[in-house]
Amino acid sequence: MPTQVLSPHEISERIRLKARELGFGAVGVAPVRPSAYGDAYTRWIGEGMHGEMAYLAREDAVAKRRDPAVLVPGARSAVVVAIEYYNADADAAAPADPSRGIVARYARNLDYHDLLKERLIALQEWISAELLPVQGRAYVDTGAVLERELAQRAGLGWFGRNTMLIQPRRGSYWFLGTILLDVELAYDAPFAKDHCGTCQACVSACPTGALLGRDAAGAPRMDARRCISYLTIELRGPIPRDLRPLIGNRVYGCDICQEVCPWNSFATPASEEAFLAREGLDGPSLIEWMTMTQEEFSARFKGSPIKRAKRRGLLRNVAVALGNWGSPDAVPALAAALNDEEPLVRGHAAWALGRIPDERPVDALRARLEVEDDEWVISEIKSSLDED
Structure with a gap:
């Protein structure tokens, strides 16, 4: 006491x-x-x-x-x-490499x-x-x-x-x-000044147009339904087709609106070791992640925020990133994902295969269509075949 x-x-x-x-x-x-x-x-x-x-x-x-x-x-x-x-990114070239995923810091x-x-x-x-x-x-x-x-x-x-x-x-x-x-204390002075000024860097840089400026009360507005962090973490179902190409290779969260902020030029690395990137989370291989089993997911992300997305959500995001890469190198992993137990993974893998200029995706999609029983996945397969 x-x-x-x-x-x-x-x-x-x-x-x-x-x-x-x-x-x-x-x-x-x-x-x-x-x-x-x-x-x-x-x-x-x-x-x-x-x-x-x-x-x-x-x-x-x-x-x-x-x-x-x-x-x-x-x-x-x-x-x-x-x-x-x-x-900071351990490999500065990783974010620009479409074969590798970006995880929010x-x-x-x-x-x-x-x-x-x-x-x-x-x-x-x-x-x-x-x-x-x-x-x-x-x-x-x-x-x-x-x-x-x-x-x-x-x-x-x-x-x-x-x-x-x-x-x-x-x-x-x-x-x-x-x-x-529940006690009265002595208080700090509130931070009164808005130092953003006329800067619109974050609003302009948001790929999906989620940032909407400020409201009449001065509060910043965001349409969470378009935010990449929401789409890759909070959204449990399919990512809207029109937003998928805008996500790029971001597989969990997004830092774009912070990366372009001039004030973050002053950011210094965290002193807490727990917040520094662990091996495999700074520019991971999309192809390798696409083949991840539930057991591997549970072991790899024990104690990690990424577990919030669950395996099906993360692989959904990885499939979208592979589709945005559009490389024939991704075909085997995506074709295998057409047989995943999760419809969410199968459907996004089908979309991704439809974006790869190669004959093998067509064969894989047609083969899956013959046995697929999920109506949404069927619609994704048919859309990809129609776009071929």
Whole structure:
């Protein structure tokens, strides 16, 4: 139990020091109050831009995002932490090689949720043990919390047009975490200035047109249904045919809107080894991944964020990337995938084969058509044969 009474200012300052001791690169403290973007969020949901992420549209989830005090009754303060995860491509030529896949930087090693949550819980327990008794709850990108708004309110940065939180001269490659507490603390000044200015680099660079600028309240808008991260991770079914060619060789997530941001020229490599790319996740061979069994998938991605897509989702993405490559070298792997147990994989493999200028795909597609019993896969095979 705490042995001395500290002022709110002293408590906040000691929390900041402890957070940095635990490895967080930035920390701020903000008051808990209703979101300034609550109405914008509700309109976004009403327009269906959340796609199939139904958890974002539940009535209780919307209410919690509009006001964190609904999520954690009695919450008065938010401790917001951030930790850098940037890692440069080990092989600078890999992203431009269409035979190799691109994995978003945040997913090239361990799942950040586990590491951050453990440290946030440790921070909350330390506050109760050393400073003052508190009740609250820690969140890392999984609860109904608008983390980036809280981070802006805690002085950590501004909302970029790419929807990311950007810190001056430090960029946007940050994981965020939040502890909602039932005590009044001393607060940091909110980050007031928008340093994006007239820059439209991220909006212009998005291949699928997912970034839509800002709304009347100043919040950046995104149509998640067109975002490559959504298409390759959150979407559980087929990727829309008109968007497949725009994905290129991105097989899990997308960093384009961050890569083109001028502020990320200041990004420095993560100090946490857990966020540096593990072997095989920095420019993997698409052909090799296309042949991955369930057992290989489970072993390879144990503890990785990539497990979220499941094997069928990842191989769907790999098939699309192989189709965009369009090389005859991909035919054997794609032809074998026509016999995969997952219709999602078979259908996208059929689409990819239809984009390869070779006679072998036609033979493989016709052979599969004779035995295929899934109507959607049949439609994909027929479309590919018609386009040949």
